[in-house]
Amino acid sequence: MLGYWIHYQFIESWQKLSSTEQDSVLNLLGILKAGQITPGMRPHKVGPFLSLSPNMDLRILGLTEGNKITLLHVGHHDAAYQWAKRKIILISGTESSELIDIEDFVSKEMKQTEDGFYLPIPIQDILKINSEDVFLNTITDISPEWQEWLLESYKNVEHQIPPPTGSSLVFSPMDDDVLKKALTLDMPSWQLFLHPIQRHAVHDLTSKSIAITGGPGTGKTVVLLNRLLKHAPKGKDDECSIFMTYSANLATHLIETLHLKSNKYFHIFPLYFLGGRLPAHSKEETVFKKFRLVFEDDQLFLLQKNEGKKPVRELLVDELQDIPIEVAQKLQTIINVGKTRVVVATDFDQSIHRLNKQDVSILIGSCEKQYDLTYCYRSTRQIIQTATKWRAAFNLDSTNSEIFALSGPSVRLISCKDLDEQVNTTVNVIHDLEKRYSPSNMAIIFCQYYNPSFKGGSKEEELLKNNPGTKQYYHFASTTKGKEYFAGIIFISNIFMAKDVGVEALRLRINTLYVALTRFRDEVTIIYTEDCAIESQIKLLLI
Numbered sequence: 001m002l003g004y005w006i007h008y009q010f011i012e013s014w015q016k017l018s019s020t021e022q023d024s025v026l027n028l029l030g031i032l033k034a035g036q037i038t039p040g041m042r043p044h045k046v047g048p049f050l051s052l053s054p055n056m057d058l059r060i061l062g063l064t065e066g067n068k069i070t071l072l073h074v075g076h077h078d079a080a081y082q083w084a085k086r087k088i089i090l091i092s093g094t095e096s097s098e099l100i101d102i103e104d105f106v107s108k109e110m111k112q113t114e115d116g117f118y119l120p121i122p123i124q125d126i127l128k129i130n131s132e133d134v135f136l137n138t139i140t141d142i143s144p145e146w147q148e149w150l151l152e153s154y155k156n157v158e159h160q161i162p163p164p165t166g167s168s169l170v171f172s173p174m175d176d177d178v179l180k181k182a183l184t185l186d187m188p189s190w191q192l193f194l195h196p197i198q199r200h201a202v203h204d205l206t207s208k209s210i211a212i213t214g215g216p217g218t219g220k221t222v223v224l225l226n227r228l229l230k231h232a233p234k235g236k237d238d239e240c241s242i243f244m245t246y247s248a249n250l251a252t253h254l255i256e257t258l259h260l261k262s263n264k265y266f267h268i269f270p271l272y273f274l275g276g277r278l279p280a281h282s283k284e285e286t287v288f289k290k291f292r293l294v295f296e297d298d299q300l301f302l303l304q305k306n307e308g309k310k311p312v313r314e315l316l317v318d319e320l321q322d323i324p325i326e327v328a329q330k331l332q333t334i335i336n337v338g339k340t341r342v343v344v345a346t347d348f349d350q351s352i353h354r355l356n357k358q359d360v361s362i363l364i365g366s367c368e369k370q371y372d373l374t375y376c377y378r379s380t381r382q383i384i385q386t387a388t389k390w391r392a393a394f395n396l397d398s399t400n401s402e403i404f405a406l407s408g409p410s411v412r413l414i415s416c417k418d419l420d421e422q423v424n425t426t427v428n429v430i431h432d433l434e435k436r437y438s439p440s441n442m443a444i445i446f447c448q449y450y451n452p453s454f455k456g457g458s459k460e461e462e463l464l465k466n467n468p469g470t471k472q473y474y475h476f477a478s479t480t481k482g483k484e485y486f487a488g489i490i491f492i493s494n495i496f497m498a499k500d501v502g503v504e505a506l507r508l509r510i511n512t513l514y515v516a517l518t519r520f521r522d523e524v525t526i527i528y529t530e531d532c533a534i535e536s537q538i539k540l541l542l543i
Helices: 008-015 019-033 077-085 123-128 132-141 144-155 176-182 196-203 220-231 248-259 271-275 283-288 325-337 357-365 381-392 419-433 459-466 503-517 535-542
Strands: 003-007 044-046 049-052 058-065 068-076 087-092 095-101 209-214 240-245 267-270 291-296 299-304 308-317 341-346 369-373 412-416 442-447 474-476 485-492 520-529
Touching: 003 008, 003 019, 008 068, 019 058, 058 077, 068 077, 077 087, 087 123, 095 132, 123 132, 123 144, 132 144, 196 220, 196 369, 209 220, 220 240, 220 248, 220 308, 220 341, 220 369, 240 248, 240 271, 248 267, 267 271, 271 291, 271 325, 291 325, 308 325, 325 341, 325 357, 341 357, 381 503, 381 535, 412 419, 412 535, 419 442, 419 459, 419 485, 419 520, 442 459, 442 503, 459 474, 485 503, 503 520, 520 535
Parallel strands: 003 068, 209 341, 209 369, 240 267, 240 308, 308 341, 412 520, 442 474, 442 485, 485 520
Antiparallel strands: 044 049, 049 058, 058 068, 087 095, 291 299, 299 308
């Protein structure tokens, strides 16, 4: 019986059809679901692809392997065949569902059919590319797990990471509900996957203490969350796992997200909870007051009101670079003599509240195992390079290994003569982005030197929060930790880097813009005024 699978590129092409055409395709998929390719579909080979016809004009292109067909693209007759002539199928073992564009990969060894279609090639042939830029551009459209494996192979031919066994860009629509949901996705989010190095870090149960290091978007938090999903004891077990994250708001968001994946009960708290204190008169005080952490007899316990105490099997701490000194010291004690496994994740370049590199470095160095993540799955290479240039403009060296990422649009910088022009420009850029992105995937991140003496927001902040074209996208820079957006704007306040700031505060604000930049995946525009206190440093980003 025939089984059919769907590639993400098929979903993208289906979404571009008219509603009538989409229904024609769905009717054909209904027949495929029954395990049949009928003569009415007019099946025939087009180079290495199988062509099926939902109607007289549309063509579905797929790959057949045994009793399985993977649908790759749907379009109008001529356009669909032109698409096929631009694609190269990559083969790995028995799987051949990865695709690249001929424009990205040119090799003398490539062979074509008589009618101009390229024959499949082994995926390892990508490693023959000499230019790093060409290599990175070539792997843009393949699945992230294959991207990482190829990158590791490109950097180190002797690495021991096994190749992926499938592709996260391909899934099997088991029923109509799954298919309907998948066809509405704007990115391949139907499957959470781990990349090779991340997988090793998630499944490491032999090391008593583990440090996860890496730049923004390299998957540090993903590792911790997957450990929580896979290894946390269930609800009323005698033990528990605890996850510490940047803020109470982010903790709540993560709990809601994980409950969509699992019915386990998750203990997720803000970082300061580990120190045993809560901000005075805060909302968090009422939320977390029934919990308390204690360390006694070399064991960390979670105390919950009316439920006694549970030993903590594993303590997962994200954003380690921003923890208070007393919390770092407590963690060091747990690592040195405690029975609880400790897994921490950090990036010193993202310190936005305190500079405690020395203490945290000692803590990381004391961990039995360290995993260094170097491939960015979120931001483009241009965004990462701009963020790195920004820190270099103030003579701050990165503590991370070199970060690799795929190519995308250049980061735009727009200088305005005054605040009114800056706000109007922001509105215009946002309107342009709204043509290509969903509002939920966009943000305006406001970077301002926050003076505690302010009796409310600045004029800049009030304008952004009240303007109909910007208010729904407004975020203060420090609140974007742990967030991701497809596209948006960095709005620089004139006093963001005020000259009266001390050395430590200056570094933290440099890191704040670094964090803001790396929240974006595809497109970002930096907008500032000519009399901005850091205009000269911003201009260095153009070099």
